[in-house]
Amino acid sequence: xxxxxxxxxxxxxxxxxxxxxxxxxxxxxxxxxxxxxxxxxxxxxxxxxxxxxxxxxxxxxxxxxxxxxxxxxxxxxxxxxxxxxxxxxxxxxxxxxxxxxxxxxxxxxxxxxxxxxxxxxxxxxxxxxxxxxxxxxxxxxxxxxxxxxxxxxxxxxxxxxxxxxxxxxxxxxxxxxxxxxxxxxxxxxxxxxxxxxxxxxxxxxxxxxxxxxxxxxxxxxxxxxxxxxxxxxxxxxxxxxxxxxxxxxxxxxxxxxxxxxxxxxxxxxxxxxxxxxxxxxxxxxxxxxxxxxxxxxxxxxxxxxxxxxxxxxxxxxxxxxxxxxxxxxxxxxxxxxxxxxxxxxxxxxxxxxxxxxxxxxxxxxxxxxxxxxxxxxxxxxxxxxxxxxxxxxxxxxxxxxxxxxxxxxxxxxxxxxxxxxxxxxxxxxxxxxxxxxxxxxxxxxxxxxxxxxxxxxxxxxxxxxxxxxxxxxxxxxxxxxxxxxxxxxxxxxxxxxxxxxx
Numbered sequence: 001x002x003x004x005x006x007x008x009x010x011x012x013x014x015x016x017x018x019x020x021x022x023x024x025x026x027x028x029x030x031x032x033x034x035x036x037x038x039x040x041x042x043x044x045x046x047x048x049x050x051x052x053x054x055x056x057x058x059x060x061x062x063x064x065x066x067x068x069x070x071x072x073x074x075x076x077x078x079x080x081x082x083x084x085x086x087x088x089x090x091x092x093x094x095x096x097x098x099x100x101x102x103x104x105x106x107x108x109x110x111x112x113x114x115x116x117x118x119x120x121x122x123x124x125x126x127x128x129x130x131x132x133x134x135x136x137x138x139x140x141x142x143x144x145x146x147x148x149x150x151x152x153x154x155x156x157x158x159x160x161x162x163x164x165x166x167x168x169x170x171x172x173x174x175x176x177x178x179x180x181x182x183x184x185x186x187x188x189x190x191x192x193x194x195x196x197x198x199x200x201x202x203x204x205x206x207x208x209x210x211x212x213x214x215x216x217x218x219x220x221x222x223x224x225x226x227x228x229x230x231x232x233x234x235x236x237x238x239x240x241x242x243x244x245x246x247x248x249x250x251x252x253x254x255x256x257x258x259x260x261x262x263x264x265x266x267x268x269x270x271x272x273x274x275x276x277x278x279x280x281x282x283x284x285x286x287x288x289x290x291x292x293x294x295x296x297x298x299x300x301x302x303x304x305x306x307x308x309x310x311x312x313x314x315x316x317x318x319x320x321x322x323x324x325x326x327x328x329x330x331x332x333x334x335x336x337x338x339x340x341x342x343x344x345x346x347x348x349x350x351x352x353x354x355x356x357x358x359x360x361x362x363x364x365x366x367x368x369x370x371x372x373x374x375x376x377x378x379x380x381x382x383x384x385x386x387x388x389x390x391x392x393x394x395x396x397x398x399x400x401x402x403x404x405x406x407x408x409x410x411x412x413x414x415x416x417x418x419x420x421x422x423x424x425x426x427x428x429x430x431x432x433x434x435x436x437x438x439x440x441x442x443x444x445x446x447x448x449x450x451x452x453x454x455x456x457x458x459x460x461x462x463x464x465x466x467x468x469x470x471x472x473x474x475x476x477x478x479x480x481x482x483x484x485x486x487x488x489x490x491x492x493x494x495x496x497x498x499x500x501x502x
Contacts, residue, residue, distance in 0.1 A: 010057040018050055048157065051094035059090075059099060065117030065492075066102040067500045074488050079104040079113040088118075089127040093135065093156055099123075119489040120497045122482050128160075128168060134474050136165055137172050141462045142442065145169075166454060173457035175477040176464060180293075182476070183469075185300040186269040192238035194424060195302045196267070197294050197327065198312045198431035199235070199319050201286070202439040203228030204276065207449040229452070231459065232290040233274040233438055235431045236297040237267035238307070241423025246372035249420065253342065254365055271297060272434040273463040276456050287318055291326040298327065305331050312428045314340040315410055336413040337428040342368060344403040348383050351396050371407075374417035380404050438462055 025046060029039040070080045085100040104114040117123075124130055139148040145165040153159045206229045242265050251259035275289040302309060309332040313319040323334065345367045353360050370379050387400045407414070419426050442462060443455065450458070464473045482489070492500065 007057065007061060010054060013053070014050070018046075018053075021046060045157075048094060051092075055092060055094050056097065059097060062117060062120060062497070064100055064102045065115065065120060065497075067104075067116050067492075071104050071114060071116075071491075073114060074491060077113070079106070082108055082112075086112075086115075088123075090123065090129065091127050091132060091158070091160075092129040093132050095156075095158060114488060114491075116492050116497065116500075119486045120492040122486060122489065124478075125481060125485060126168070126171070128164070130474070130478050133168055133172060136160070137169055137461060138465070138470065140165060140169055141458065141465045144445065144448070169461065170453055170457040172477065173460040175480055176460040176473070178480070179464070179469075179473050179476045180273075181296075185303075186238075190268055191301065191307075192240040192265065192268045193307060194241060195236070195238050195298065195307045195309045196312060196425060196430070197234070197236055197298060197309065197323075198428045199232060199287075199290060199294065199322075200314065200428070200431045200435050201230045201232050201316065201319075202274070202435045204231050204439065204443050204455050205449040206455065207451055229276055229455075230286055231274045231276045231439060231455070232286040233272065233431060233435050234290040234294045234297075235270065235272045235434045236294060236301065237270040237430060238301065239267050239425060240265035242425070243423045244420045246369050246417065246420065249338075249372050249416075249426075250365060250369050253368060254361075267430060269301075270430060271467050272438055274434075274438055274459045276452055276459070279452070287322050288326070291322040295326050307331075308333060308422075308424075310335055310424050312337060312425060312431070314428070315406055320413075333419070333422075333424060334413050335419055335424060335426055336410045338372070338416065338426045339428070339432075341371060341407065341410075341414065344406055345371070345379075348400055348403050351392065351400050352383070352386050352390060371414065372416045372420065374415060376407060376411045376414045380408050380411075434466075438466060 022043070025042050026039065028034070029042075064085055066081065068081070070078055072078050082103050082105055086103045087098050087100050090097045090099055099117065101115055101117040103112050104116075105112045124133070128136070136148060136152060139151055143151070145162045148165055149160055149162060206227060242262075248259075248261065252261055273290065273293055275286050275293070277286045278284040278289055298309065305328065309328070311323050311327065311332060311334045313323070313334075314337050320334065342364075345364050349360055349364045349367070353363060357363075367379050367383075370376075383400065383404055387397065392400055416426055438459065443450065443458060464470055
């Protein structure tokens with residue numbers, strides 16, 4: 001049966017069987033007074049059946065792909081048809097199919113040279129259709145694999161194993177790095193005047209990385225079977241200047257009732273990514289890997305160095321060291337996130353005044369204003385002096401000393417008066433949000449633990465989704481896989497397949 005005959009049969013079946021079923025379903029719903037959601041669900045189930053029937057007819061129209069005893073491939077090799085038909089599974093959104101295909105090669109047990117039907121249909125490497133893979137993993141980057149399984153089963157009446165979803169996730173992520181490198185920089189007209197680079201570290205629980213058990217399965221007290229490995233999260237965006245005064249920032253931080261801030265500019269083309277340590281060879285820390293990416297992004301989006309680059313981190317010295325070693329320093333301003341300063345000012349105030357003092361809020365407010373006004377050294381000296389005047393001892397003295405040392409060490413990155421006048425961002429809300437959204441929301445739920453490979457795959461795919469590139473990436477990775485699987489697919493493209501199969 002050729003394709004025209006097969007589709008003609010399908011047309012007749014649809015007209016004679018399916019259309020009456022739809023009409024009957026709707027009429028029954030009206031006669032019995034069914035709720036619309038019950039009718040809707042019945043229609044959906046019927047449409048799934050129609051889809052399965054239609055796809056089965058599509059496969060049937062292609063036959064087994066038998067092109068004769070031998071085929072000459074475009075590279076000049078002649079290959080012969082092996083005995084019998086070879087089956088493979090195809091799992092679509094409409095259900096499962098078994099495809100019986102003619103295959104060509106030198107002999108059984110050796111690598112197959114050519115499968116006409118696979119080439120003609122451009123089947124995926126595995127059993128799951130590209131559409132189902134897309135739907136599965138679009139859900140998986142937001143929900144646990146077991147929940148994805150439940151959701152898809154309710155929608156498509158098809159059950160998949162959690163293991164297959166995990167494997168699919170790792171396989172789908174393999175092309176993320178290549179895809180990212182192929183992306184052009186955003187249009188210059190859509191970029192802000194300031195390029196902002198930010199980073200932070202977030203722990204992910206890795207399976208089997210904890211303390212091994214000893215005799216009888218005993219584990220030392222306080223030790224865990226699993227342990228966190230640090231992922232470094234990076235964010236790059238551009239933004240327009242937003243000038244403020246120290247008073248503006250204080251009013252916003254303390255939520256003054258009468259204060260109304262001017263509309264803030266929005267980050268442009270925000271890109272985020274995270275990396276776990278690379279075991280090598282050679283091994284690389286997660287910070288180094290992520291900063292290599294930040295450097296590449298910066299080169300893409302500020303190639304001539306004309307835009308001011310703001311590096312915005314907390315007080316983790318390893319981040320600042322990586323910034324100094326791996327990022328250009330010309331026309332670059334390093335800023336300590338002000339929201340890592342204010343908690344230390346609150347902590348110092350509570351040590352000096354007590355938690356419930358009526359002077360606590362005015363004291364902190366004044367210190368924050370001083371810091372924002374460029375008087376960091378004055379603040380540190382006054383806090384130390386007040387500690388001495390009050391005779392702080394023991395843990396309180398050590399705590400105040402630690403807070404003052406943090407502020408003093410970072411004072412060169414706390415010229416907030418200059419930053420505010422220039423309109424630079426001084427808080428790393430973007431990277432904090434990225435850590436929460438990219439890592440915590442998906443990967444730190446109760447009881448979750450990961451392998452290194454599985455965690456990195458999930459980080460890669462979530463970054464693609466968060467950056468709004470999911471559909472583009474699906475097109476890219478499908479094209480790449482098809483190009484690798486079927487280099488001779490043009491031999492059976494379009495009508496050529498059916499002409500050869502006659």
